[in-house]
Amino acid sequence: MLQKLPSMPERPERPRTFxxxxxxxxxxxxxxxxxVLEVAGxxxxxxxxxxxxxxxxxxxxxxxxxxxxxGLPVYLGGTLFEAFYLRGELDAYCRLVExxxxxxxxxxxxxxxxxxxxxLRVIRRLAAHFVVLSEVGSKDAERILPPYRWVQQIQAELExxxxxxxxxxxxxxxVGLYRPSGEVRAGxxxxxxxxxxxxxxxxxxxxxxxxxxFIRHLGPNVNLGxxxxxxxxxxxxxxxxxxxxxxxxxxRQASSAS
Amino acid sequence: MLQKLPSMPERPERPRTFxxxxxxxxxxxxxxxxxVLEVAGxxxxxxxxxxxxxxxxxxxxxxxxxxxxxGLPVYLGGTLFEAFYLRGELDAYCRLVExxxxxxxxxxxxxxxxxxxxxLRVIRRLAAHFVVLSEVGSKDAERILPPYRWVQQIQAELExxxxxxxxxxxxxxxVGLYRPSGEVRAGxxxxxxxxxxxxxxxxxxxxxxxxxxFIRHLGPNVNLGxxxxxxxxxxxxxxxxxxxxxxxxxxRQASSAS
Amino acid sequence: MLQKLPSMPERPERPRTFxxxxxxxxxxxxxxxxxVLEVAGxxxxxxxxxxxxxxxxxxxxxxxxxxxxxGLPVYLGGTLFEAFYLRGELDAYCRLVExxxxxxxxxxxxxxxxxxxxxLRVIRRLAAHFVVLSEVGSKDAERILPPYRWVQQIQAELExxxxxxxxxxxxxxxVGLYRPSGEVRAGxxxxxxxxxxxxxxxxxxxxxxxxxxFIRHLGPNVNLGxxxxxxxxxxxxxxxxxxxxxxxxxxRQASSAS
Numbered sequence: 001m002l003q004k005l006p007s008m009p010e011r012p013e014r015p016r017t018f019x020x021x022x023x024x025x026x027x028x029x030x031x032x033x034x035x036v037l038e039v040a041g042x043x044x045x046x047x048x049x050x051x052x053x054x055x056x057x058x059x060x061x062x063x064x065x066x067x068x069x070x071g072l073p074v075y076l077g078g079t080l081f082e083a084f085y086l087r088g089e090l091d092a093y094c095r096l097v098e099x100x101x102x103x104x105x106x107x108x109x110x111x112x113x114x115x116x117x118x119x120l121r122v123i124r125r126l127a128a129h130f131v132v133l134s135e136v137g138s139k140d141a142e143r144i145l146p147p148y149r150w151v152q153q154i155q156a157e158l159e160x161x162x163x164x165x166x167x168x169x170x171x172x173x174x175v176g177l178y179r180p181s182g183e184v185r186a187g188x189x190x191x192x193x194x195x196x197x198x199x200x201x202x203x204x205x206x207x208x209x210x211x212x213x214f215i216r217h218l219g220p221n222v223n224l225g226x227x228x229x230x231x232x233x234x235x236x237x238x239x240x241x242x243x244x245x246x247x248x249x250x251x252r253q254a255s256s257a258s
Numbered sequence: 259m260l261q262k263l264p265s266m267p268e269r270p271e272r273p274r275t276f277x278x279x280x281x282x283x284x285x286x287x288x289x290x291x292x293x294v295l296e297v298a299g300x301x302x303x304x305x306x307x308x309x310x311x312x313x314x315x316x317x318x319x320x321x322x323x324x325x326x327x328x329g330l331p332v333y334l335g336g337t338l339f340e341a342f343y344l345r346g347e348l349d350a351y352c353r354l355v356e357x358x359x360x361x362x363x364x365x366x367x368x369x370x371x372x373x374x375x376x377x378l379r380v381i382r383r384l385a386a387h388f389v390v391l392s393e394v395g396s397k398d399a400e401r402i403l404p405p406y407r408w409v410q411q412i413q414a415e416l417e418x419x420x421x422x423x424x425x426x427x428x429x430x431x432x433v434g435l436y437r438p439s440g441e442v443r444a445g446x447x448x449x450x451x452x453x454x455x456x457x458x459x460x461x462x463x464x465x466x467x468x469x470x471x472f473i474r475h476l477g478p479n480v481n482l483g484x485x486x487x488x489x490x491x492x493x494x495x496x497x498x499x500x501x502x503x504x505x506x507x508x509x510r511q512a513s514s515a516s
Numbered sequence: 517m518l519q520k521l522p523s524m525p526e527r528p529e530r531p532r533t534f535x536x537x538x539x540x541x542x543x544x545x546x547x548x549x550x551x552v553l554e555v556a557g558x559x560x561x562x563x564x565x566x567x568x569x570x571x572x573x574x575x576x577x578x579x580x581x582x583x584x585x586x587g588l589p590v591y592l593g594g595t596l597f598e599a600f601y602l603r604g605e606l607d608a609y610c611r612l613v614e615x616x617x618x619x620x621x622x623x624x625x626x627x628x629x630x631x632x633x634x635x636l637r638v639i640r641r642l643a644a645h646f647v648v649l650s651e652v653g654s655k656d657a658e659r660i661l662p663p664y665r666w667v668q669q670i671q672a673e674l675e676x677x678x679x680x681x682x683x684x685x686x687x688x689x690x691v692g693l694y695r696p697s698g699e700v701r702a703g704x705x706x707x708x709x710x711x712x713x714x715x716x717x718x719x720x721x722x723x724x725x726x727x728x729x730f731i732r733h734l735g736p737n738v739n740l741g742x743x744x745x746x747x748x749x750x751x752x753x754x755x756x757x758x759x760x761x762x763x764x765x766x767x768r769q770a771s772s773a774s
Contacts, residue, residue, distance in 0.1 A: 002571045003612055006603050027491035029293035035545035038575050052500025053491055055260045059296050079502050086509060087264050096261055111502045139502045170502070172466075208688075233543035233569055242568025244595050244627045244655045244686070251602060285749035287551035310758025311749055313518045317554050337760050344767060345522050354519055369760045397760045428760070430724075 007254040009220040009241050014071075016045055018199040019221030019239070020164075023232055024171065024206075026050035030059055032229070033066045040232035046104065047072050048225070050171065051079035054100075064100060076100075078108025078135050086112055090122070097130065108135035110168060116153060120160040127161030133202070134160075137168025137176030147191035154196050166225055167192070169204030173226070177203060177210075184213045198222055211235055212245045220250065265512040267478040267499055272329075274303055276457040277479030277497070278422075281490055282429065282464075284308035288317055290487070291324045298490035304362065305330050306483070308429065309337035312358075322358060334358075336366025336393050344370055348380070355388065366393035368426060374411060378418040385419030391460070392418075395426025395434030405449040412454050424483055425450070427462030431484070435461060435468075442471045456480055469493055470503045478508065523770040525736040525757055530587075532561055534715040535737030535755070536680075539748055540687065540722075542566035546575055548745070549582045556748040562620065563588055564741070566687065567595035570616075580616060592616075594624025594651050602628055606638070613646065624651035626684055632669060636676040643677030649718070650676075653684025653692030663707035670712050682741055683708070685720030689742070693719060693726075700729045714738060727751055728761045736766065 012019050023044045028036065036044075047067055054060055054076050067074045076097065084093035097105055107123050114122075119134070126132050134157040136150055145153075154165045168176030177185055192201065198218050204226040205211045214222045220239040227235055237243040241250020270277050281302045286294070294302075305325055312318055312334050325332045334355065342351035355363055365381050372380075377392070384390050392415040394408055403411075412423045426434030435443055450459065456476050462484040463469045472480045478497040485493055495501040499508020528535050539560045544552070552560075563583055570576055570592050583590045592613065600609035613621055623639050630638075635650070642648050650673040652666055661669075670681045684692030693701055708717065714734050720742040721727045730738045736755040743751055753759040757766020 002573075002576060003608070005571075005599060005605065027297050027488060029296045031289070031293055031296075031547070035547055038545045038547075039543050039573060042574065043572070050492070051502065052495045052498070055263075055500060056301070056491060056494055056498070057260075057297060058300065060260060079505060080500065083263060083500060083505060083509075086505070089263065092261070111505050230543060233572060234566070236572055237568045240568070240572070242571060242596065242599060244567065247595060247599060247602070247627050251599075285555050285746060287554045289547070289551055289554075308750070309760065310753045310756070313521075313758060314559070314749060314752055314756070315518075315555060316558065318518060337763060338758065341521060341758060341763060341767075344763070347521065350519070369763045 009250045020045040020223040022046045022225035036229040043236040047074045051077040075104035078106040105130040106133045110139035123160040134162040135166040151195045166202045173206040278303040278481040280304045280483035294487040301494040305332045309335040333362035336364040363388040368397035381418040392420040393424040409453045424460045431464040536561040536739040538562045538741035552745040559752040563590045567593040591620035594622040621646040626655035639676040650678040651682040667711045682718045689722040
């Protein structure tokens, strides 16, 4: 940091266990990966290669080497897991993940309907080999899960071995945690965090207004996902009270804490 | 492709005559062109330098060389054609296209009102020297063409020598094929494809929801245009059933076809 | 320019005193700065490092060197000024600006409520050392300033030593000059330009439709700010009548002027 200001929100250093930022890479070139690492490397904790993009990326190996050199774990989007699972190819999926040298894996049922017991079995199995991120919430705006079901599912998946549970929003931020307009389902979030420690959750929050909402409600170190590469640095300014939306909140909280 | 999955939609290899993706370059640097080629080169068929950007791009020659080396045809946006045409400078326009070593040219009347007979004369004339893409549909949201007129115009322009006819949407996806909200004019598209083979048409579809609509209605190999550089790879995942929106459709169609 | 067309709107060369384009850099890498300079360098007049991003940018010094080599003045976003001011650290802020070798500075009260007399004192003080851009308008969509207050403030700040006054819109283009929908408050702009020469004003206009509005109402050489890097070249085409939205206006005005 160029210059520290008095009364700024505290942020843990990498490797962090909370205050995580998950970046969504939906098709960066090797050079673009280098660029985002130069500008925002210290603020990224984990990288998701969006949905099935990895299968179609010609320069994938070099890109993964680049993230590896920066010490950043990478995982494949949950939709790719579902594409293999749908075809009964879970073994092939595990081999692919291993062949790519990845340590993290996402288990989701955003498109498919997978009975919870079955999903838990998959999580248990994969958790023996990988760090598992599992995702709750449908990608279909019509399939609304009541809050108590979110809580039940999240708790069951953590017990089954998920490292963190991701709460769904998509790249668009219009499903799962959000109304089709992008507005946060505040009551839903309140019920979830009343029962599950936020450090075990990752909230997908692609839009700035959503990021601001979570930082205001759950503090600067809330775990946020689906952050576009060019939004990682802007998000970090929000967390540290260096952008208009959180300037006063950040200052007041840090002042009263000290 | 990293790994082929069973029951995936088939895609022809480049050079393709259908299943085309037209990328919109509205001001990439030479290095950014290299970047998009690295990540999405195999999925691009044609590049449009948006509207009049070419006239103002300092590094134009080097950029064109870069596309040429990748075997990708480039053409100048239709608005630049109209800017010359409006001034009675069609000859100068042809000389410019030749001087730049381009083989394709767009003829449009998105801003100007050009009588159809006159537009057909221009198409005939240019088709003697270049591959002509002509465009139907106004850039003005108020100028609504009834479906039968779209069909008549498209057919007449193909007969006059157009290689393909582009159906207008702009960079925003809010005119021509779409309502101001971005919603597809489904009835219009149905009437057009009832009379003209989709392989002869290019549908501008800048937004993901529009791309999904066309892939669902006309299959993975529909020709789509005005695709932003960073959306070329994501579009390819949609075509191949590797993104949530088309995962099940792609699987079912490919399963029943085999 | 590749080829000049008859009857195109005239644009002054850099360094310009009017017809300015202010680019918003919210986290470009050094290479991305080089890229935008290659493609749009001649069309940029000033660069703002958005809000507090500068404090968190690891490669800041090299980035500033890059802009300096291109002859482009850089300044820190007004929110960073406010973050220091709020903490009573105005001296530290001036030292930071000097240490970075910057010549321009922004004074704003988009988040804080600073009494006008106090803001004028700050402007006077900073104007002795730097070129001051001051900003009018709140970042809060609820805090609506009546037009006569905009005019009073702008005039007072210019008298106090501001080089230009920026009219607020944010990165989103939804406050200050605009309604929450992004629509221009046309009456407000009319009142302002009736009393203050437009050459002394910079209108933040991040959205294309807003840029078009200002170019149509105040001509191709209106000063526009908060322009995203990838929109600098597209904006220049709008100014020169090389994009659909201004093609006819630009041609008619230039024809009747000659």
